[in-house]
Amino acid sequence: MSNSGPIRILSVDDHPLLREGIAALVNNQPDMVMAGQAATGAEALQLFQQLQPDVTLLDLRLPDMSGIDILIAMRSELPEARIIMLTTFEGDVEIQRALQAGARGYLLKNMPPSELLDVIRQVHAGKKRIPAAIASQLAEHMSDETLTEREIEVLQEVAGGNKNREIADRLFISEETVKVHIKHIMEKLGAADRTQAVTIGVRRGIIQL
Amino acid sequence: MSNSGPIRILSVDDHPLLREGIAALVNNQPDMVMAGQAATGAEALQLFQQLQPDVTLLDLRLPDMSGIDILIAMRSELPEARIIMLTTFEGDVEIQRALQAGARGYLLKNMPPSELLDVIRQVHAGKKRIPAAIASQLAEHMSDETLTEREIEVLQEVAGGNKNREIADRLFISEETVKVHIKHIMEKLGAADRTQAVTIGVRRGIIQL
DNA sequence: TTTTAACTACCACGATGGTGGTAGCTGCAG
DNA sequence: CTGCAGCTACCACCATCGTGGTAGTTAAAA
Numbered sequence: 001m002s003n004s005g006p007i008r009i010l011s012v013d014d015h016p017l018l019r020e021g022i023a024a025l026v027n028n029q030p031d032m033v034m035a036g037q038a039a040t041g042a043e044a045l046q047l048f049q050q051l052q053p054d055v056t057l058l059d060l061r062l063p064d065m066s067g068i069d070i071l072i073a074m075r076s077e078l079p080e081a082r083i084i085m086l087t088t089f090e091g092d093v094e095i096q097r098a099l100q101a102g103a104r105g106y107l108l109k110n111m112p113p114s115e116l117l118d119v120i121r122q123v124h125a126g127k128k129r130i131p132a133a134i135a136s137q138l139a140e141h142m143s144d145e146t147l148t149e150r151e152i153e154v155l156q157e158v159a160g161g162n163k164n165r166e167i168a169d170r171l172f173i174s175e176e177t178v179k180v181h182i183k184h185i186m187e188k189l190g191a192a193d194r195t196q197a198v199t200i201g202v203r204r205g206i207i208q209l
Numbered sequence: 210m211s212n213s214g215p216i217r218i219l220s221v222d223d224h225p226l227l228r229e230g231i232a233a234l235v236n237n238q239p240d241m242v243m244a245g246q247a248a249t250g251a252e253a254l255q256l257f258q259q260l261q262p263d264v265t266l267l268d269l270r271l272p273d274m275s276g277i278d279i280l281i282a283m284r285s286e287l288p289e290a291r292i293i294m295l296t297t298f299e300g301d302v303e304i305q306r307a308l309q310a311g312a313r314g315y316l317l318k319n320m321p322p323s324e325l326l327d328v329i330r331q332v333h334a335g336k337k338r339i340p341a342a343i344a345s346q347l348a349e350h351m352s353d354e355t356l357t358e359r360e361i362e363v364l365q366e367v368a369g370g371n372k373n374r375e376i377a378d379r380l381f382i383s384e385e386t387v388k389v390h391i392k393h394i395m396e397k398l399g400a401a402d403r404t405q406a407v408t409i410g411v412r413r414g415i416i417q418l
Numbered sequence: 419t420t421t422t423a424a425c426t427a428c429c430a431c432g433a434t435g436g437t438g439g440t441a442g443c444t445g446c447a448g
Numbered sequence: 449c450t451g452c453a454g455c456t457a458c459c460a461c462c463a464t465c466g467t468g469g470t471a472g473t474t475a476a477a478a
Binding site: 357359360382383385386389390393402 | 453454455456457458459464
């Protein structure tokens with residue numbers, strides 16, 4: 001794409017103070033410039049289309065939509081888009097989904113600014129960059145079996161405090177089937193009971209509370 | 210205290226980018242100046258003692274210790290310290306504990322910078338300032354009964370996936386007593402079962418995962 | 419086409435969880 | 449000193465959960 005002029009950056013995060021910090025840092029670099037900022041998914045997509053930034057910094061949690069969905073939307077618009085997730089830790093499943101959806105980098109907000117600049121430059125140069133701390137977190141559960149959509153749905157219901165009978169009614173299946181799903185969930189997550197299944201699911205970013 | 214010169218501010222947060230954003234904002238104000246920044250509780254306490262800032266911005270989650278404990282330590286050193294919690298939402302119990310421990314303000318990181326400046330000035334002037342959004346969140350559970358220390362301990366064990374029998378062994382009490390505690394926990398939280406008790410406890414900041 | 423994964427369903431049984439009531443002990447506040 | 453809150457303990461009983469096994473259907477992959 002553009003190999004002349006500074007790297008034009010779009011920052012998407014619902015924390016204005018953090019965006020301001022990124023802007024201050026970026027605009028201090030000779031080879032970078034903030035092209036725009038967005039606080040919501042809708043704003044982000046509009047600005048992305050309008051500005052066509054070289055690199056996009058994207059938070060995972062925004063008020064109106066999931067960062068993953070924004071990522072997907074941006075890449076369907078511009079498959080070559082260089083997008084870096086910048087977020088507080090969210091569990092291996094979130095990381096995995098972001099990378100599968102085409103993120104070129106994954107950074108934590110508590111990392112030093114130099115790391116951010118480094119990753120921006122590398123990603124802009126066409127590379128992928130995942131810090132070791134994140135990669136190891138990812139490797140930890142690499143071999144784990146993933147939950148199916150239905151299982152996640154059931155786990156979410158379990159987290160809501162529903163009994164098997166109630167879950168069955170809500171999902172229009174039999175109570176026995178619910179039991180089978182929960183059994184599989186516990187096996188896959190290595191949980192001793194439904195409660196621990198929920199806590200592990202939350203920690204790993206499989207469900208939200 | 211000091212009614213001459215700019216408001217001297219100490220920022221405590223483990224996100225360097227956010228601290229940078231705060232610093233940029235603050236140093237742009239004619240009546241404020243960043244006195245120092247800290248990323249850990251230990252650093253924070255050392256700098257607090259050394260700098261004696263007019264206003265301290267304090268995150269709730271830091272790598273080495275809880276923001277509440279830092280708050281308490283600072284106020285035991287300097288009871289008149291003006292401290293504002295600046296954090297992502299953490300549940301009403303965390304807010305309540307912070308205010309009880311003597312915080313003069315409670316802000317969310319996703320609030321507009323103007324709000325932050327406003328609160329800094331008001332708190333520096335000796336007032337307390339809790340935004341309406343937070344106050345209403347607090348009022349929601351104002352009449353709720355709080356869990357006792359023992360109950361929180363039991364709830365934490367429940368979250369770990371332990372059976373009543375196992376919890377009993379770990380806490381050196383009888384299984385029947387564990388049941389009584391859990392019954393009380395569910396009543397107080399309005400939970401239908403132990404699993405929902407855990408999810409409510411996490412959402413409200415009573416336990417961590 | 420055969421195989422595999424996912425979802426569904428049923429049965430039976432032992433383990434665990436949740437409810438109700440009673441009650442003793444301690445420490446603190448009125 | 450009296451009452452209350454919190455922690456402890458026991459009992460009985462029913463509801464729910466979790467485990468084991470079997471099995472049919474569909475859709476996608478090999």
